[in-house]
Amino acid sequence: MTTAGVTRYTALRSVAGRMPLSGAIASSCSLPLSAALPCHDRGDCRTRRLPVLLLTLLFLLCASTAYASAPSLADLPLPELKARLTTRYGGQQPAQWGPALPGTLTRLPVSGTSGAPKTGPVTVALTFDACGGGYDGSIIALLRELGVPATLFLAGPWLAAHPAEAADLAADPLFEIANHGARHRPASVTGRVAYGIRGTRSVSEFVDEVESNARRLAALAGVRPRFYRAATLFCDEVAVRIAADLGQTVAGCSVAADAGATLPAPAVARNLLAARNGDILLLHMNKPKAGSGAGLRAALPELLRRGVRFVRLSDVVESAGAR
Structure with a gap:
């Protein structure tokens, strides 16, 4: 040597x-x-x-x-984060558009999801969207009364209109707080429209839709949300990948139990009572005059009598990791 x-x-x-x-x-x-x-x-x-x-x-x-x-993407200042992801995804043109693309969570990963479980109780997740507008406090009161957990997807317009209610929900361990977008837009990188609502128009705008609300919810609840649901459920595949980069699992549903808060209470109750093992049930908690709350009150005691197990999404689902 x-x-x-x-x-x-x-x-x-x-x-x-x-x-x-x-x-x-x-x-x-x-x-x-x-x-x-x-x-x-x-x-x-x-x-x-x-x-x-x-x-x-x-x-x-x-x-x-x-x-x-190496710092997580979620730790970057928002302008730098948008610039970095625009560089990564800005040249990609989406080819898919819908509510259940690959990478979207539409059912729980539990055994026997085609019907009754092989062992144990039927397991389902109650999820509620708060898009904007009002607040159906009867839904939250019922869940608390019966001790039923749920995942609550809160959008920026609703948070702005109901700060005290949002803080109350975030402080209750019965509920998991999830992300419904800063402006309640479909998840697009090209401005596609779903049900008359124009989606985000670029990578940068979509990143802002997801991440700015995620940071607002993290400040509210003390933890970053693990799940993101687009307005109308519609996404393109580029947006799904971007959400995963931000540590957000895109969540859809298997049963739109109140059909966007348009169904009367008896129809909502029927949809809930027909729930199968692994279902993710979607209702709305921002329209107190809709049939969502009354339908839930009619169905929930019977589901509990049957031994149905209710979970928050994070109880059974591994979320995406921020990269």
Whole structure:
């Protein structure tokens, strides 16, 4: 070994002996490859100072250390986040549009989802959208009275109109707070329309729709929401991928129990009573004059009598991880 090689080797051993493993790894990662793989004086590089296995382990540790220190997208300032994701997705043209694209959660991952479970009770998730407008407090009162958990998707217009009610819901562990968008728009990167509502018109606008409301809800509830539901449920596939990058699992439903708060109470009750194992049930809590609340009151005690198990989405679903 050359004199220079001995000097580097001795220095590395000395540093590693005085610092934690992570520090030693960082130091060794900064050395040039020639320091880690020195050759004999005569130029024969077949004999290396470090075994190949050790070098491989060192490389993997360096890579994992660098990855762990990389900031999450969700930690970036919103303008920088929008710029970065526009660079990543701005050239992609979506080819799909609908309420149940790949990557969208429409059923719970429980056994026996085609009907009755193989073992245990029927498991379903009650989810409620608060798009804007009013507040049907009778729904929340009923859920609290019966101890039934639910996932609540809150949109920016509703949050602005009902700050006290939003804070009350976020403080109640019976409920999971989820994201329904800053302006309640369909999830598009090209401005597509669903049910007369124009979707977000670009990657940047969609990122703002999801992330600005996610940050508002995180400040309200003390934790980032894990699930996002687009207005009207409609998404394109680019938006679904962007939401996943932001740590948001796009949530649809298997049963639109109140059909956008347009059904009378008896029809809502029938839809709820027909629930099967694994169903994600969608109702609305922002229209107190609709049949949603009365239909829920008619059906919920009977479902509980049958032994149906109600869960929040996060109780049974792994969400997307922010990258």
